[in-house]
Amino acid sequence: MKIDVVSVFPTYLEPLKLSLIGKAINEGLIELAIHDLRDYTHDKHKTVDEPPYGGGPGMVMKPEPWGEAIDELVNPETILVIPTPSGRPFTQELAQEYSQTKHIVFACGRFEGIDSRIAQYYSSNIRVDEVSIGDYVLAGGEAAVLVIVEAAARLIPGVLGNSESFIDDSFALGEMAALIEGPVYTRPPVWRELAVPEILLSGDHEKIANWRLAQARNKTAEIRPDLVD
Ligand code: 6GU
Numbered sequence: 467m468k469i470d471v472v473s474v475f476p477t478y479l480e481p482l483k484l485s486l487i488g489k490a491i492n493e494g495l496i497e498l499a500i501h502d503l504r505d506y507t508h509d510k511h512k513t514v515d516e517p518p519y520g521g522g523p524g525m526v527m528k529p530e531p532w533g534e535a536i537d538e539l540v541n542p543e544t545i546l547v548i549p550t551p552s553g554r555p556f557t558q559e560l561a562q563e564y565s566q567t568k569h570i571v572f573a574c575g576r577f578e579g580i581d582s583r584i585a586q587y588y589s590s591n592i593r594v595d596e597v598s599i600g601d602y603v604l605a606g607g608e609a610a611v612l613v614i615v616e617a618a619a620r621l622i623p624g625v626l627g628n629s630e631s632f633i634d635d636s637f638a639l640g641e642m643a644a645l646i647e648g649p650v651y652t653r654p655p656v657w658r659e660l661a662v663p664e665i666l667l668s669g670d671h672e673k674i675a676n677w678r679l680a681q682a683r684n685k686t687a688e689i690r691p692d693l694v695d
Pocket residue numbers: 548549550551553597598599600601602603604605606607610
C-alpha cells in the first residue's frame with residue numbers, strides 16, 4: 467500500500483514512522499511519502515490561504531497549490547481522502563476498505579478548510595472521500611490522518627505480529643460485530659486486593675469465550691446503547 471500525505475505541517479506526520487507503522491514501512495508493507503503543500507506554491511510568501519468569498523471568519527485554502535500537488539500524486543486507482551469535520555464518519559468498515567486499497571492520498575486542510583472545488587474537481591475522475599473522525603472540531607486534518615492510517619494499517623496482513631490479534635477488537639467485523647471488548651487481565655492474579663475473575667483461570671476455553679461475549683454485550687449495552695439492536 468502506498469500512502470501520500472500533503473500538509474502545511476509535514477513534521478506533524480512524523481509519528482507515522484514510529485512503532486507498528488514504522489515497522490511496516492521498513493518491511494515494505496507500506497510506502498509512505500509526506501509532502502509540504504508550500505512546495506507547490508510559486509509566490510515569495512508561499513501563500514496557501516485567503517479570506518473566504520462571501521465573508522466570514524478565518525481563512526480558506528486556495529485551490530491552486532492543492533491542484534498542483536494532487537495532479538502530481540494521483541493515478542486513476544487512487545482514493546483521495548480529505549479529512550474534514552463535515553465528512554462522512556470514519557468507521558471500522560472504512561478502515562477495512564482502506565487497508566485493501568493500493569494508493570491513498572490524504573489532503574490535510576487547515577484553517578476553515580480547502581476550497582470546495584478541489585473535492586468537486588477530482589470527484590469526476592477518482593474516488594474522493596471526505597471523512598470525519600468524530601463529532602468535534604480539530605484545527606486541521608493531520609491528527610485525523612494519524613488516526614485513519616493507524617486504524618487501516620494494522621488491518622494489512624502481516625502488519626500485526628499475531629495475525630489473530632485484531633479478530634476480537636472492539637468494532638471488528640465478524641462474530642463480535644459491533645461489540646465493545648470486555649475487560650482484560652494479566653498477571654498477577656491479585657493486585658491491591660483486586661482478583662482476576664476466576665473463570666479466566668479455569669482453563670475452560672468454551673466457558674471463557676461465552677463469559678467474554680456476555681461481558682462485551684453488557685458493557686456495550688451500558689456505555690454504547692446505540693450499538694445494541
Ligand atoms: Cl477529519 N478534521 C478536522 N479538522 N476536524 C475534525 C475531523 C477532521 N474529524 C472530526 N473533527
